[in-house]
Amino acid sequence: MGAYDLYGKDLISTQEWSREELEFAIETAKEIKRLKYTGEVPELFKNRTFFMLFYNTSTRTRSSFEAAATLLGGHAQFIEFRTTRGSEGESIADIAHMYERLGHALGIRILEDAVDYVYGAGNAVIREYAKHARIPVINMADDMYHPTQAIADMMTIDEKLHGNYEKKKYVIMWAYSDHVRSWGSVQDEMLIASKFGMDVTLAYPPGFDIDEKLVEAAKQNAAESGGSLEISHDLKSSLEGAHIVFPRSWASHACVTTGMNRFGKDKEVELHKKYMDWKLTKELVDRMDRNAIVTHVLPVFRGQEADDEVMDGPHSVILDQAENLLYVRSAILALLAGNRL
């Protein structure tokens, strides 16, 4: 494959990158993984700084980006927004320009309660930073997208299916939980999988439609890549012969478009309870292809979204996904903002 110059580019959603650019990032991540296993990762982010600005909590995203920067000889600053003067009303433009002068890339996480569940508000904040900062802005999860997660998951699918992922059936299934989660991960998975020529099925109960514009975009991706996009409200049949399943709880369409505070968390959880049978069980996995893989971005709500025997069973690849976060985020830092020979 070719090499693509991604230096200085933002990463706000996978949709804004071409398939070739995404593939190049994945290939770079694989190369870093190979080098790490042999003990010789070059210091591609040597003494450089990645600012990670968190409006929300984070486990994996923070730790994997920080470990990635360390792996490449640089450093990622963990910045809780509440500890900055931005919380006193400094403009995003001023904050963006400041980070631009002090370091090499700027990551932002903003979703869920940080945006009062008004759909798109988090993404708008990230785009405002990106509009002003002249260093790359990297979306570390917002209410619409979670691109570095999606790329790492696509890398894992690629690895597990030995590169033969095209025309494979990928079911992104809504799953029960008593948590209220944004659409970001689900939507970015749908976008990248359709772009990579997979047969994507969104399986969810009535009322849990995600962003219709992004569904349209995924259909367009599929039309261009030779893949497909389907929507199903029948979980069992949708899993028949499928190669990949991602069981994930997300908030209802009404909840997200109304805004959580107006809609009410209790009301939303009540709505979820109508679909407690939307759980990934061993019986359901047995309907899938015999080499099927079960994915998750984590945290998984065990006993709600899926049974332990599934998440810890032979089809589960969730730990490899978590590990690949390290390599993909290393590759992104190196390609967008690293030192170059």
Place this chain on the structure above:
Amino acid sequence: MGAYDLYGKDLISTQEWSREELEFAIETAKEIKRLKYTGEVPELFKNRTFFMLFYNTSTRTRSSFEAAATLLGGHAQFIEFRTTRGSEGESIADIAHMYERLGHALGIRILEDAVDYVYGAGNAVIREYAKHARIPVINMADDMYHPTQAIADMMTIDEKLHGNYEKKKYVIMWAYSDHVRSWGSVQDEMLIASKFGMDVTLAYPPGFDIDEKLVEAAKQNAAESGGSLEISHDLKSSLEGAHIVFPRSWASHACVTTGMNRFGKDKEVELHKKYMDWKLTKELVDRMDRNAIVTHVLPVFRGQEADDEVMDGPHSVILDQAENLLYVRSAILALLAGNRL
């Protein structure tokens, strides 16, 4: 110019350093800037640790010091005081000695609500740390001083005026805002500018006098450097032909000397409202020298302290100031506590 041995020295205010020492720090910062642009900054703080102890929030100071340590191959620990056992009553002497044994320099930020606005209380805490720690203590902003900011701003003035800053008119103007800010930045700017031979004017409404002892010290600086220090209550005339202006809101003399909690924030903000016309506008900048520069330590309260068209206009150098924080803080770490050949 000569070289000055600053190894092991504290930096609590610019006033405690000689002009030559401050110039040497600025020259070192310029050299680091030049090397960064050409890609070869030496690892002057290699595997060393700078402890940053924050009693208050911070955006720029934290991120620029942490990026500076990374740039030089070391690390700055971001320590919120609340996360330490110091908050359980451990003595400052014990904390200071502990950091002295574990790392190479200790930075402290303590101002505003962390000291209940009792003037000088923050500085006293920093001096208590410095009294005990045998590693350099660096003031990262207190209620009296903000030396690394002042040095970075002096570096910016030097750059923008191509070294010809002596006898140039520098107006530090009080500006309206509904925030209550400490005197630290303003006072350290006044001290370094007067020490460097500039003609400094403090322009503010009646009642907003700053620390009279430091004003006296600045007058003495001016007497020695060939500069001058004036106080004006007439904003327009003070800006006539001026070369530099720094529009900055600060708390009234009564508020600071009474203590905020006793004085009352509402009362102070009411007092500010009498002087809402103390805002830096394009009309005011037009009265200045045609090559005049507009500075700010940031965050600037836009629409209150100054208009957007001024802060984003051709005279503004605020982003260069922010960038220079990185080089000055790198230089300070290297000179005070870095590894030496």
Place this chain on the structure above:
Amino acid sequence: MGAYDLYGKDLISTQEWSREELEFAIETAKEIKRLKYTGEVPELFKNRTFFMLFYNTSTRTRSSFEAAATLLGGHAQFIEFRTTRGSEGESIADIAHMYERLGHALGIRILEDAVDYVYGAGNAVIREYAKHARIPVINMADDMYHPTQAIADMMTIDEKLHGNYEKKKYVIMWAYSDHVRSWGSVQDEMLIASKFGMDVTLAYPPGFDIDEKLVEAAKQNAAESGGSLEISHDLKSSLEGAHIVFPRSWASHACVTTGMNRFGKDKEVELHKKYMDWKLTKELVDRMDRNAIVTHVLPVFRGQEADDEVMDGPHSVILDQAENLLYVRSAILALLAGNRL
């Protein structure tokens, strides 16, 4: 002495390591100290990541581990548990596996209010992490043990007694304070000292017995090492001719075994007040060996646990203890999870 392969090993208490392994860690720490003083510590944790997960506040443990990782060319992430999604109910197994895939070692601190003072609950959490994580888990203080502290203190005793610590009298004395502290430090000190052949005396008022099983384990250690373990309720006589004293407040047996919330903090502090004369004074130190040393893990409650003239006097070695934390923690990171030639 020999070399011991500690790569991949957990460190949950000193009791689970052999004396030879502990000695090897101390010898490695001494070597790192020597190299640091001569300026040539090798990068034994180069670009590696140590995750530090804190359920509680920390001053020394956090800063010394983070400085240790920096010293060896790697990085320790300071992670407050509240900033992670673990606080939303993610399982410990999932969190442990995630860190295992992203970095090289995992430290945990969990004690006191984080475990509602139910004795052993903190240690159980750490063992749960260790059960799942395939990278080394390092106890950064729990309600039963504090092994890296104990090793650093044993190193300090070794240094100060020039290696002649066997059969020396080490008094771990309960001391008054109005704080309620876990037993971890005290118990791990007792365990390592008895394992190293010292004559350990636990001196405390009636009702302040610590974990009887660990006291039994310490007696067994002593039987094997040629040391001894005694319990005394008479402070004065216990200090007669002693070589080392560690004055430390800890919670009563009833409080710890009942659980703090049920027992009541006020009730416990009242109980402490009956023994305000259990304070290390100069008079008491004068009863000890003339070369006796006074130790403390810090923070020391001055005026309660001990007088200033003692803690700051010629017998005190508390700052050397604090410094040795850096070398011991460096050695632990290098031996358990560092890069190897």
